[in-house]
Ligand SMILES: Cc1cc2nc3c(=O)[nH]c(=O)nc-3n(C[C@H](O)[C@H](O)[C@H](O)COP(=O)(O)OP(=O)(O)OC[C@H]3O[C@@H](n4cnc5c(N)ncnc54)[C@H](O)[C@@H]3O)c2cc1C
């Protein structure tokens with residue numbers, strides 16, 4: 595883990611409100627596990643705290659994130675131009691642990707796709723992606739994902755299954771069940787909770803990446819707590835002990 599200066603080389607809108615940002619760093623980020631994140635200093639003096647973003651891709655001296663504009667920080671970031679200087683702290687947190695063999699189902703809700711994209715690249719043909727989006731206008735977010743089976747659920751019914759992604763999983767899970775799959779998920783809290791309700795009877799192995807607001811990203815401020823079932827120390831720091839947790843360890 596390192597705090598490094600970099601220069602923005604790409605900050606393009608893939609679709610309105612969703613951007614992909616690439617930063618050329620002074621040095622390589624080092625070894626990155628899928629699911630790890632960086633704390634990015636937005637190049638705007640009015641945005642003081644860094645913002646956490648999953649590592650979408652990292653190679654040589656570049657790191658890429660994909661983000662949705664939701665507030666002041668991401669709005670300012672979306673206006674940052676090429677060649678603007680940024681500070682990047684990372685890689686941070688505990689990522690997904692990939693089983694040596696076996697089928698993997700990856701569930702992503704909306705911008706949660708950014709949190710599993712690197713995992714999908716690592717898993718390749720072993721993975722099937724269940725993607726939940728609002729409508730087909732969001733499909734371009736997947737434009738650089740190749741070689742992975744994708745099953746899409748849209749809330750407006752404009753592409754694939756009409757409904758939410760957990761309902762799609764329920765409908766298609768039967769043939770996968772016998773393969774003893776591992777499930778990975780990243781998305782809104784409501785999605786994680788309904789996924790848990792569905793998987794609960796069989797306690798299917800499942801790792802989830804969760805989000806909390808973060809100030810330091812380093813485990814120092816205790817501002818990003820998630821409650822777990824650990825009797826002795828139930829409160830875990832999402833930035834340090836997470837953001838990836840075993841679903842069955844979390845108190846949701
Ligand atoms: C480990 C981690 C990885 C993340 N990866 C990505 C990613 O790859 N792409 C992406 O678009 N976003 C990601 N996020 C969320 C992202 O950090 C926030 O959207 C961003 O910090 C919002 O900053 P803002 O100033 O634009 O919004 P603010 O003005 O701070 O907030 C706008 C709204 O978003 C909510 N919000 C802000 N931060 C969070 C958060 N961390 N969790 C839940 N709700 C929040 C606020 O409550 C508010 O409703 C990640 C968060 C974490 C913790």
Ligand code: FES
Pocket residue numbers: 807808809810811812813814815816817818831832833834
């Ligand atoms: S953000 Fe400070 S401890 Fe997690």
